[in-house]
Amino acid sequence: MANVDLDCGGLSCPVPIVRISRAMKELTSGDTLTVTASDPSFQADVEAWVRKMGHHLDSFTESDGSQTAVLRHA
Amino acid sequence: MSEPAPLSAAEIEALIEAAVEKRVGSAVAEIEKTLADVKASVAQVREACPEDRTTIVAFSGDMDRLFAALTIASGSVAMGMEASMFFTFWGLAALKVKTSYSGKSFGQKLAALMLPGGPDRVPTSRMNMAGGGPIFFKMLMKQKKVQSVPEMLDMVQELGVRLVACEMSMGVMGISRDELLPGIDYGGVATYLGDAARSKVTLFI
Numbered sequence: 001m002a003n004v005d006l007d008c009g010g011l012s013c014p015v016p017i018v019r020i021s022r023a024m025k026e027l028t029s030g031d032t033l034t035v036t037a038s039d040p041s042f043q044a045d046v047e048a049w050v051r052k053m054g055h056h057l058d059s060f061t062e063s064d065g066s067q068t069a070v071l072r073h074a
Numbered sequence: 075m076s077e078p079a080p081l082s083a084a085e086i087e088a089l090i091e092a093a094v095e096k097r098v099g100s101a102v103a104e105i106e107k108t109l110a111d112v113k114a115s116v117a118q119v120r121e122a123c124p125e126d127r128t129t130i131v132a133f134s135g136d137m138d139r140l141f142a143a144l145t146i147a148s149g150s151v152a153m154g155m156e157a158s159m160f161f162t163f164w165g166l167a168a169l170k171v172k173t174s175y176s177g178k179s180f181g182q183k184l185a186a187l188m189l190p191g192g193p194d195r196v197p198t199s200r201m202n203m204a205g206g207g208p209i210f211f212k213m214l215m216k217q218k219k220v221q222s223v224p225e226m227l228d229m230v231q232e233l234g235v236r237l238v239a240c241e242m243s244m245g246v247m248g249i250s251r252d253e254l255l256p257g258i259d260y261g262g263v264a265t266y267l268g269d270a271a272r273s274k275v276t277l278f279i
Contacts, residue, residue: 012218012219014148014152018152018229021151052153053153053154
């Protein structure tokens with residue numbers, strides 16, 4: 001069970017989900033991907049992304065405009 | 075009267091086999107036929123079912139509209155879908171890598187002169203202000219770290235989005251294949267419809 005960090009700070013739609021999709025391909029079941037982002041549509045997009053792809057969103061936190069999502073590979 | 079000689083094991087086996095064959099042979103043939111029919115039907119249904127694909131007609135050669143089309147195409151791939159983009163009429167400007175004039179009719183030369191020379195030179199649909207608009211928007215997009223249209227084009231190619239240039243509009247405008255990005259596909263309305271008919275998302279931008 002590995003964790004990979006992915007910094008998408010300053011990047012805007014659609015680059016964060018493109019990067020998440022690439023990063024997730026390198027992971028296997030149970031691994032987590034911790035993504036930080038500042039894109040205003042990030043929460044809505046990441047939620048839609050995990051729903052479509054069948055992965056899980058373990059947590060989503062926001063502080064000072066920086067958002068952190070922990071995604072878990074299904 | 076002597077008893078008939080007892081049958082050997084092999085003979086008994088052959089007799090049983092013959093009896094079984096007689097009883098179930100036709101039933102098995104029936105089942106096999108039904109199975110083949112079912113398989114054919116499933117294949118037909120699969121063919122008619124929409125794939126997880128997005129198909130976009132990029133008709134506009136405006137920077138903002140191309141940007142929207144490229145964003146949706148790249149987002150589709152990120153969402154685990156396939157994506158196709160058909161570039162037609164003004165949209166062809168996005169695929170242009172150079173402009174050549176030789177061998178073209180007067181009208182086609184004029185079209186070549188008037189059309190944007192490539193994705194970095196496309197106008198905006200509104201507030202173009204004789205070319206000032208795109209400069210202004212490029213500046214805004216850079217500030218916001220939003221990718222430019224040429225960068226988005228690189229990205230969709232890298233992501234494996236199928237790019238198709240419409241040969242009919244290429245013919246009208248006299249655009250040759252060597253003026254467009256290498257490695258793209260070429261096609262007509264049937265090529266578009268072939269992908270669109272099997273897509274869950276289709277857009278005309």
